[in-house]
Amino acid sequence: MTKKTRMFTGLVAAAMALVLLFSALYIAVEADHSCTxxxxxxxxxxxxxxQxxxxxxxxGTAAVLTAALPRFMLRAALPTAECAVVFTLVALKVKLSD
Incomplete structure (x- = not known):
């Protein structure tokens, strides 16, 4: 991801967060207004x-699931470090003599 794309993504995320925040604040402030x-x-x-x-x-939920699902599928398909057998000289009990 280039720096410009990363910056644009951050700005869009910040704008969405502000819209969500101000919408929730507007609802909270005007909840008990005198209705005409x-x-x-x-x-x-x-x-x-x-709405x-x-x-x-x-x-947002759909975007998070779309982004997270391939990662979890890939993690389930590929063995992790805990499951993989590690072959080291110590694990194989190899004696290193001169």
């Missing part, structure tokens, strides 16, 4: 924030 009725702008905005949080939560 059926066409309340604050209630509409709260609904949009909830955004649900959508990004689902998308």
């Amino acid at each position: 009725g059926e066409d309340c702008a604050v209630c509409c905005q709260i609904t949009l924030c909830r 955004l949080l649900e959508g990004l939560g689902l998308a």
Whole structure:
């Protein structure tokens, strides 16, 4: 991964984190507002924030699973260091004489 790609990925992740944070804060602050009725702008905005949080939560979960699944599949398919037999001179009890 190049430095530019890594920086772009970090900026996108930071922007998503800020959107999630500010959406949750808006819902918390405006939770007990004085509602004006059926066409309340604050209630509409709260609904949009909830939908955004649900959508990004689902998308984040899918992204994490998509990124993690190949790693776990690869780890299950390939033997790890704990399972692999290590052949060293000490393990084979080889005497090193001059």
